[in-house]
Amino acid sequence: MSAELLEGSEALAKAMISAGCRFFAGYPMTPFTEVLEGMAKHLPEVGGTCINAESELEAIGMAWGAAAGGVRAATGSVGQGLSLMQESIAEMCFARLPLVVLNMARGQGDYFQATRGGGHGDYRTIALAPADLTEAVSLIQQAFHFADRFRNPVLFMGDYYLAHVIEAVDTGPAEFEPLPAKDWLLDGSTSGSGKARIISPLMPVKRNAEVFVEYGDYLETSGDKIAKMEQGMAPLYEAGFCEDAEYVVVSYGTPARIIRYAVKQLREQGIRAGFFRPISLWPFPSSALADATWSAKAVGVYELNAGQMVDDVRLALRDREVESIGGISFDDSGFGIAPELTPAKVEVRIRDAMSRLGMEVAV
Amino acid sequence: MTDILDTSAPPKRKARLVDDFEPSLILEGKHQLCAGCGEPAALRSAVEMVNELGLTNRAVAVFGIGCYTSFSPVMDLEVAQALHGRAPSVATGLKRVQPDSIVFTVQGDGDMVNEGLQEVIHTAARGEAVTCIMLNNGVFGETGGHMTSTTVLGQRTKNTLGGRDPKQHGFPIRMAEMLAPLDGVAYVARGATNNAGNIFQLRKMLASAFEVQRDGLGFSFVEILTMCPTGWFIQTGEAPDYLGERMASYHKPGIIKDVRLETEAG
Numbered sequence: 001m002s003a004e005l006l007e008g009s010e011a012l013a014k015a016m017i018s019a020g021c022r023f024f025a026g027y028p029m030t031p032f033t034e035v036l037e038g039m040a041k042h043l044p045e046v047g048g049t050c051i052n053a054e055s056e057l058e059a060i061g062m063a064w065g066a067a068a069g070g071v072r073a074a075t076g077s078v079g080q081g082l083s084l085m086q087e088s089i090a091e092m093c094f095a096r097l098p099l100v101v102l103n104m105a106r107g108q109g110d111y112f113q114a115t116r117g118g119g120h121g122d123y124r125t126i127a128l129a130p131a132d133l134t135e136a137v138s139l140i141q142q143a144f145h146f147a148d149r150f151r152n153p154v155l156f157m158g159d160y161y162l163a164h165v166i167e168a169v170d171t172g173p174a175e176f177e178p179l180p181a182k183d184w185l186l187d188g189s190t191s192g193s194g195k196a197r198i199i200s201p202l203m204p205v206k207r208n209a210e211v212f213v214e215y216g217d218y219l220e221t222s223g224d225k226i227a228k229m230e231q232g233m234a235p236l237y238e239a240g241f242c243e244d245a246e247y248v249v250v251s252y253g254t255p256a257r258i259i260r261y262a263v264k265q266l267r268e269q270g271i272r273a274g275f276f277r278p279i280s281l282w283p284f285p286s287s288a289l290a291d292a293t294w295s296a297k298a299v300g301v302y303e304l305n306a307g308q309m310v311d312d313v314r315l316a317l318r319d320r321e322v323e324s325i326g327g328i329s330f331d332d333s334g335f336g337i338a339p340e341l342t343p344a345k346v347e348v349r350i351r352d353a354m355s356r357l358g359m360e361v362a363v
Numbered sequence: 364m365t366d367i368l369d370t371s372a373p374p375k376r377k378a379r380l381v382d383d384f385e386p387s388l389i390l391e392g393k394h395q396l397c398a399g400c401g402e403p404a405a406l407r408s409a410v411e412m413v414n415e416l417g418l419t420n421r422a423v424a425v426f427g428i429g430c431y432t433s434f435s436p437v438m439d440l441e442v443a444q445a446l447h448g449r450a451p452s453v454a455t456g457l458k459r460v461q462p463d464s465i466v467f468t469v470q471g472d473g474d475m476v477n478e479g480l481q482e483v484i485h486t487a488a489r490g491e492a493v494t495c496i497m498l499n500n501g502v503f504g505e506t507g508g509h510m511t512s513t514t515v516l517g518q519r520t521k522n523t524l525g526g527r528d529p530k531q532h533g534f535p536i537r538m539a540e541m542l543a544p545l546d547g548v549a550y551v552a553r554g555a556t557n558n559a560g561n562i563f564q565l566r567k568m569l570a571s572a573f574e575v576q577r578d579g580l581g582f583s584f585v586e587i588l589t590m591c592p593t594g595w596f597i598q599t600g601e602a603p604d605y606l607g608e609r610m611a612s613y614h615k616p617g618i619i620k621d622v623r624l625e626t627e628a629g
Contacts, residue, residue, distance in 0.1 A: 023460055049459045054485040058452040061445070061482070065425070065456025068443045069464075073456070091446055186457060188464040191440040192388060192419035198436060200426075200444030207436045208390045 003168040008133050012102070012158070013038025014171035015137035016074055019144040021100070022048035023066035023073040025059040030335055031163035032077050032104040056081040060088040060101070067097045068199045070185025072144050076102025076156070079110035083118055089153050090119030094201035094222065096184075098147035100140070101125075104158045106336035107328070108253060111308035114155050115282045122222040124229065126150070127281040128236070129157040131257040133167040138174060139279070145176045150229045157281065160335045161254040235285035238277040241267050242292040245274030247354045250289065250313050251302040252278050255326070255341055259302055262347040271361055273350055281309070286316035293317060300325040300353050302346065304338050321357075325349045386411050388419065391437040399599035401556035401589025401606070402431045402498050406469065408562060409496060410438055412569040413465065418577060422465045425454040427474035430505045431498055434469075448479025451486035454493040465576055467494040473503045476512040476536050483542070483584075490547025490581040494572045497538060497584070500591035501610055508594030512536045515613045519596060535613060539586045543620040549581030551620040555588040555611060557603035564616070571621065580622055588614060 006014070012035050016024070024043055026036040036052070043050040049066075053059035059075045066073035077085065082103050092099055103110055114127040126146050130136035136158065143154040190196045198206050204213055213221075238256075241263055242248055251259040256277040263275040276292045278285050293299050298321040301310040307324040314322045326349075329338035340346075354361045388410040394403050413422045419440070426435040428447040435442045445453040450468035458466045475483050475497045483495055502520055503509040510520040510527060513535050517526040527535075543551040550572050554565030565587060572583035588610050590602035597605055 023456060025456065051455070051459070053452070054481060057449065058455075058482055058485065061449045061452025062456035062459075064445070064449075065443065065453035065458070066460045067456070068453070069457045069460035071460040073460075087446060088449070095444070186423045186441045186443055186464075187461045188421040188423050188441055190420075191422045192414070194390075194439060196439045196441045198442040198444065200435065200442065201446075202432075202444055203436055205436075206390060206439075206442075208439075212436075 003170045005166060005168050006171070007034070008136065008165045008167070009034030009163040010038040011133055011137055011169050011171050012140055013042050015140045016100070016144070017042055017046055017048070018171055018173040019141040020072045021074050021144060022046070022071045023063065024048070025051040025053045025062040025075050027053050027056050027059050027077065027081060029078050029081050031160040032081065032102065034163045035076060035102060035104060056084040057088070060085040063099055064088060064092055064097060067092070067099050068186050070182040070187070072148070074100040074102065076104060079103055079105050079113055082110065082113060086117070086119035089125065090117065090121050090123050091201040092153050093123035093125065094121065095199055096151040096204070097153070097199065098151055099153040100143045100147055100156060101153055102156045102158060104160070104163055106160065106334065107330060107338065108255070108304040108308070109328070111281065111303065111305060114157060115284070115312070122226065124226045124282060125153050125155050126229065126233065126283070127155040127157060129253045129279060129281050130162065131253060131260070131277060133162065133165055133169050136162055137169050137171050141174045145179070146233065148179050150232065152229060157253060159254055160337060230283050233280070233283060235283045235288065236279035237285035237288045238279060239288070239292040240275050242274035242276060243295065244272060245296050246272040246359050247298055247300065247350070247357070248274040248276055248293045248296045249300045249302055249325070249350055250276045250278070250309070252281060252309060255302055255304055258341055258343055258346050262343050262350060265343065265347060266350060271354070273354065278309070284312045284316065286312070289313065289316045293320060296320065297359065298323070298357050300350065302326040302349070304329055304341065323353065325353050386414070388414055388439045389437060390439050394437070395433050396430055397593045399590055399592040399602050400430070401500065401591070404556045404562055405498055405565070405587040405589055406431060406434050406438070408566045409467070409469070409569050410440060412566055412573055413440065416570060416573055416577070418465045418573060421463060422467070423457060425450045425457065425466060425468045427468065427470035429471035429474055429498070431469055431471065447474050448482060450474070451479065451482040451493070451495060454495070455486055455489070455491050458491060458493050465573060467496055467573070469496050469498065471504070472497060472499040472501060472513040472538070473511045476538055484545070487542045487548050487582045487584065488545045492576050492579055492581065494576050494583045494585070497586045498589050499538070499586050499614060500589045500594065502591055502594035504591045504594040508596060513538065513614065515609055518609065520594070537614060539584065539619050542584050547582050548584065548620060549622040550575040550583035552618045553586040553588065553614060553616045555606060555616045557588070557590060557606040561616065568618065575623070586614070588616065
């Protein structure tokens with residue numbers, strides 16, 4: 001396939017279909033609505049199913065059923081809708097079911113929801129946050145691969161900007177390592193065989209299995225599952241101008257794209273700034289961040305919230321000065337458009353921070 | 364036809380116990396539910412009808428959360444365990460991606476009518492080709508006997524100690540009658556497990572519901588009144604009559620809708 005000019009939401013829909021997604025359910029809420037529209041338009045063309053669910057609770061329930069049927073499935077919403085889905089996200093982790101959940105977030109206030117989880121019990125979900133559309137169509141396909149590989153829901157973090165930016169992108173299928181066949185899927189074929197399958201958050205096998213796993217013992221396996229996922233996936237990140245940087249700015253998602261530009265502008269003026277962008281919010285690229293900031297005297301975290309990812313940066317860099325230089329920024333649309341997010345304003349924030357710390361920022 | 368028993372001499376083999384009659388699709392007959400519970404007979408009827416219709420190797424059960432959930436690991440049918448209230452949406456997704464399967468949910472009245480009422484109504488209205496089975500004992504049995512939305516007026520539960528009073532607790536919901544008028548619904552019936560005759564009728568209802576699904580006629584629903592002497596705080600032996608007199612007078616057993624008959628009648 002070759003690149004075509006597409007709006008973000010439609011590009012995401014096409015990329016999901018390229019990844020083999022054949023079931024989608026959702027409840028409209030801007031800017032997730034636009035992705036739902038894309039799936040409603042394009043999924044039937046390949047024989048897939050897109051259902052306009054009655055609520056976010058039912059959307060993820062339907063996707064749960066489709067995933068249990070062995071089909072690549074996805075759902076999503078904005079952070080508010082994901083709040084409603086948390087019970088199912090947590091329990092699908094326990095049931096070992098793959099799923100891709102899009103959070104087309106309004107702003108960046110959902111970092112904790114994505115990385116700490118709003119649900120119950122011991123679970124983790126991989127969370128992928130692209131900075132632009134080219135990366136987004138690649139990451140959304142990786143999301144399906146990771147979900148199947150680890151049999152665990154994967155979060156994809158988008159926003160209003162990503163849904164509406166128009167860029168030339170190739171949404172064709174990406175290549176991945178082959179995965180084992182889904183020998184656990186439900187289609188009725190093992191019923192009556194004496195070895196009927198079960199997909200349950202409560203137990204992995206039926207009573208007559210050679211080794212039955214009691215409920216408490218099954219819950220205790222969650223820790224191993226999380227560890228396997230964390231060890232089995234290299235955290236994703238991008239770093240720039242960090243080699244001799246005095247000050248490194250950490251940012252993710254759309255704002256990181258602006259930060260990258262602002263840091264480049266500062267470098268052209270001879271100011272020793274660098275940037276670091278976590279692409280996987282979980283697992284968080286802690287050791288890569290430590291490596292990238294080895295020369296930095298201080299680290300600033302730019303995120304469009306009251307300070308959430310800054311906790312992970314502090315955990316990764318316990319010997320370094322870390323401060324928040326972002327903040328909550330909303331226009332009155334409520335969709336997560338941030339008046340503060342302009343290259344000029346961002347550049348001023350970085351300059352001010354460096355200046356406060358006594359670093360050279362004169363032009 | 365049954366042979367007439369020869370009573371001139373003692374039977375040649377030992378008397379058979381319930382366990383000796385384990386249906387082929389039950390892996391382990393020794394259930395953990397209370398004595399006098401109506402749910403084992405209801406579930407046994409459902410899996411036997413699946414088997415009799417030759418649908419076994421297409422069948423997937425989607426379980427809700429309640430006492431009956433303990434059957435999900437002992438049935439030799441594929442099972443998707445859903446959350447409390449969420450079985451109809453899970454069944455919807457499963458059926459849509461595996462259209463040749465026969466998908467039925469098993470939910471209680473607390474699961475379906477309290478927690479997940481919206482799910483079953485929309486699944487019915489969409490005319491999803493799934494069968495929803497509601498085991499209605501009028502209480503949250505698993506928590507030890509608390510009021511649900513189907514608890515009949517006057518019934519004492521742990522949170523309606525003086526009996527269900529409509530002024531304070533509202534009126535019960537008749538689930539079968541609520542679903543029947545929806546256009547996507549092809550079959551609705553309410554059966555009961557309180558005596559052999561009713562179980563015989565129930566088996567026919569379950570068979571009809573599965574046939575309706577098999578033939579792609581739309582959504583099918585069977586509500587089953589089941590005894591819960593523990594949650595009703597009565598003697599085990601009194602439960603069948605209590606069901607017949609108290610529950611069945613409000614939630615009346617019978618076939619409420621069958622589109623196959625409507626078509627025949629023109």
